[in-house]
Amino acid sequence: MRALIHLALKSLWNRRFTAGLALLSITISVTLLIGVEKVRTETRASFTQTVAGTDLIVGARSGPIQLLLYSVFRIGDATANVSWESYQRISGHPLVAWSIPLSLGDSHRGYRVVGTTEAYFERLRYGGGRALALAEGRWFEDLFDATLGAEVARALDYRIGDRITLAHGTGTREVLRHDNMPFTVSGILEPTGTPVDQSIHVSLEAIEAIHLGWEAGVPLSGQEVSPEEAREQDLAPGAVTAFLLGLQSRAAVFQVQRAINAYPDEPLSAILPGVALQQLWNLVGVAENALIVVSAFVVLAGLAGMMTMLLASLAERRREMAILRSVGARPAHVFGLLTAESALLGIGGALAGFGLVYLLMAAGAPLVQATWGIHLAPSLPSMRELALLGMVIIGATLAGAIPAWRAYRMSLADGLSIRT
Amino acid sequence: MSSGPAASVIELANVRFRWQPQAPVVLAIDIFRLAAGERLFIRGPSGSGKTTLLGLIGGVLVPETGQVRLHGTDLATCSASARDRLRADRIGFVFQMFNLIPYLSVLDNVMLPCRFSKHRASRAAGGGSALDEAQRLLLRLGLGQEDILARDVAALSVGQQQRVAVARALIGQPDIVIADEPTSALDADTRNEFLALLGEECARSGAALLFVSHDTELARSFDRSLDMRELNQALAATGAA
Numbered sequence: 001m002r003a004l005i006h007l008a009l010k011s012l013w014n015r016r017f018t019a020g021l022a023l024l025s026i027t028i029s030v031t032l033l034i035g036v037e038k039v040r041t042e043t044r045a046s047f048t049q050t051v052a053g054t055d056l057i058v059g060a061r062s063g064p065i066q067l068l069l070y071s072v073f074r075i076g077d078a079t080a081n082v083s084w085e086s087y088q089r090i091s092g093h094p095l096v097a098w099s100i101p102l103s104l105g106d107s108h109r110g111y112r113v114v115g116t117t118e119a120y121f122e123r124l125r126y127g128g129g130r131a132l133a134l135a136e137g138r139w140f141e142d143l144f145d146a147t148l149g150a151e152v153a154r155a156l157d158y159r160i161g162d163r164i165t166l167a168h169g170t171g172t173r174e175v176l177r178h179d180n181m182p183f184t185v186s187g188i189l190e191p192t193g194t195p196v197d198q199s200i201h202v203s204l205e206a207i208e209a210i211h212l213g214w215e216a217g218v219p220l221s222g223q224e225v226s227p228e229e230a231r232e233q234d235l236a237p238g239a240v241t242a243f244l245l246g247l248q249s250r251a252a253v254f255q256v257q258r259a260i261n262a263y264p265d266e267p268l269s270a271i272l273p274g275v276a277l278q279q280l281w282n283l284v285g286v287a288e289n290a291l292i293v294v295s296a297f298v299v300l301a302g303l304a305g306m307m308t309m310l311l312a313s314l315a316e317r318r319r320e321m322a323i324l325r326s327v328g329a330r331p332a333h334v335f336g337l338l339t340a341e342s343a344l345l346g347i348g349g350a351l352a353g354f355g356l357v358y359l360l361m362a363a364g365a366p367l368v369q370a371t372w373g374i375h376l377a378p379s380l381p382s383m384r385e386l387a388l389l390g391m392v393i394i395g396a397t398l399a400g401a402i403p404a405w406r407a408y409r410m411s412l413a414d415g416l417s418i419r420t
Numbered sequence: 421m422s423s424g425p426a427a428s429v430i431e432l433a434n435v436r437f438r439w440q441p442q443a444p445v446v447l448a449i450d451i452f453r454l455a456a457g458e459r460l461f462i463r464g465p466s467g468s469g470k471t472t473l474l475g476l477i478g479g480v481l482v483p484e485t486g487q488v489r490l491h492g493t494d495l496a497t498c499s500a501s502a503r504d505r506l507r508a509d510r511i512g513f514v515f516q517m518f519n520l521i522p523y524l525s526v527l528d529n530v531m532l533p534c535r536f537s538k539h540r541a542s543r544a545a546g547g548g549s550a551l552d553e554a555q556r557l558l559l560r561l562g563l564g565q566e567d568i569l570a571r572d573v574a575a576l577s578v579g580q581q582q583r584v585a586v587a588r589a590l591i592g593q594p595d596i597v598i599a600d601e602p603t604s605a606l607d608a609d610t611r612n613e614f615l616a617l618l619g620e621e622c623a624r625s626g627a628a629l630l631f632v633s634h635d636t637e638l639a640r641s642f643d644r645s646l647d648m649r650e651l652n653q654a655l656a657a658t659g660a661a
Contacts, residue, residue: 320521323518327513328507328537415475416474417475
């Protein structure tokens with residue numbers, strides 16, 4: 001066995017150009033396969049970390065996935081609001097430790113604006129219980145202060161004191177703008193690797209203020225309100241889009257959820273973020289599986305390439321097989337030699353591909369974080385990844401068995417006669 | 421497994437061989453012996469059944485009828501892998517050319533039989549290590565220089581390659597060295613030198629030498645010589661040459 005591996009290594013080294021190409025194709029295919037798997041698990045981990053600190057998410061009655069997506073991940077829009085009274089009432093429930101109101105629906109150059117309170121800054125937890133922190137400036141205090149997520153500030157190159165105007169709606173085409181009431185950047189948050197980085201935070205009162213003189217989502221003509229006039233008015237919020245709840249005890253979560261779902265005055269939904277995420281994963285699982293299947297086929301193509309290389313080399317290796325037979329190799333040894341070569345290529349390709357994934361992740365993590373807010377942390381290989389690697393190596397060995405079988409037949413037929 | 425006093429290392433009796441059941445008999449040998457330590461020359465032009473004979477002795481072919489005994493063991497009673505093992509243990513081969521595995525070093529080529537035969541590995545190791553023995557053999561064959569050991573085998577001259585092949589055939593002291601046209605790729609001077617060295621080294625290690633060539637001139641340096649055309653009755657029967 002050791003003799004065969006020794007021979008196989010030397011033989012591969014002798015054909016290092018073609019063997020290198022075969023190794024490269026396996027490496028690339030393994031990189032793709034493990035990369036897809038890693039991005040999948042890391043995305044899930046990142047999403048899970050984002051909601052880890054929240055016990056319940058409450059919004060107008062809707063599906064759990066929709067509520068989760070618009071409230072936490074700022075994807076999509078709410079269909080209805082929650083009245084301020086209901087929010088107040090539920091926040092005051094004895095089992096509720098804290099609540100964070102969210103008022104969504106406005107944007108700035110494609111980044112979502114979140115109307116909220118101090119509680120957001122103080123209570124929101126992400127990734128294993130970490131709290132938000134300011135990179136510079138302060139959390140909004142004035143009516144027209146805005147606190148930017150790290151990515152917003154970085155991408156748009158905003159600094160403390162810059163003035164920004166908000167737009168109505170969440171599209172990137174800013175049709176209706178609140179340009180009569182500009183905001184001042186008061187603070188910039190540290191990066192978190194969560195959607196917070198892509199958000200612009202203002203007070204609930206500011207959301208009320210910019211919609212003064214608006215009706216049903218459009219400004220009424222001739223009723224423009226100046227910032228000074230707005231400050232004079234009663235800006236108590238009438239409604240919020242959704243809110244996050246932290247409970248006194250996790251054990252109470254189902255009790256509170258039931259109470260909110262049965263709330264008599266208004267149709268509300270309370271969801272457990274973990275459960276909703278699970279539903280989301282079940283939904284996108286089909287697409288993920290399709291990606292895995294595609295990657296698996298790329299691996300098959302890589303293995304087929306290696307098989308071609310080994311088959312093509314057989315003709316010129318007949319002499320070598322006869323020499324090996326003359327020094328006592330059995331046909332089984334000939335079979336073993338070629339199988340060992342393919343197994344070694346499989347092992348080499350699997351390890352190199354795995355290493356490449358980590359390298360690419362390390363190199364690409366900042367970009368992914370900036371673009372999608374997904375935090376790719378280098379993590380130890382999961383059982384699933386190891387199983388995939390094992391399958392690649394077994395696949396390579398099996399693919400090698402076909403040329404090995406031909407060599408076996410050839411060496412049985414040729415015996416000791418050297419054919420060139 | 422016993423070998424008597426006048427021991428034969430190879431013994432063929434009433435051997436008939438054909439490639440396919442319906443095909444004509446290509447090899448028919450009633451009796452053939454190679455004694456221990458004997459140096460036998462067989463004149464064998466191509467088509468005389470020489471390759472078939474070597475295949476039978478090497479145990480990669482099995483006769484239709486008759487016996488092939490290697491070191492006293494009837495090969496017909498052995499499994500294919502036992503025949504492979506017997507070949508590895510008992511016989512060293514030197515072929516016409518391209519004897520060496522191109523991707524192995526000179527030393528690795530010489531050591532190759534030790535990787536497939538425990539018997540030869542332990543005999544090569546003897547008092548020291550198989551590696552020492554390989555180096556000693558190469559030195560005796562005039563290939564002791566460091567730079568030759570380090571060189572790519574393809575960079576060696578044909579004469580040097582053939583001598584490496586002899587070292588490989590002799591390592592671990594097999595009973596038999598079978599040399600199949602080993603000199604046909606060599607020029608006259610190198611050939612004589614090679615022949616002398618081969619005979620000398622076989623004698624030193626006590627191996628019988630079975631030397632096959634079409635060149636009758638070489639027969640002079642052997643104890644005995646046979647002609648394949650007389651040995652193989654299948655040729656006489658069909659009248660083929």
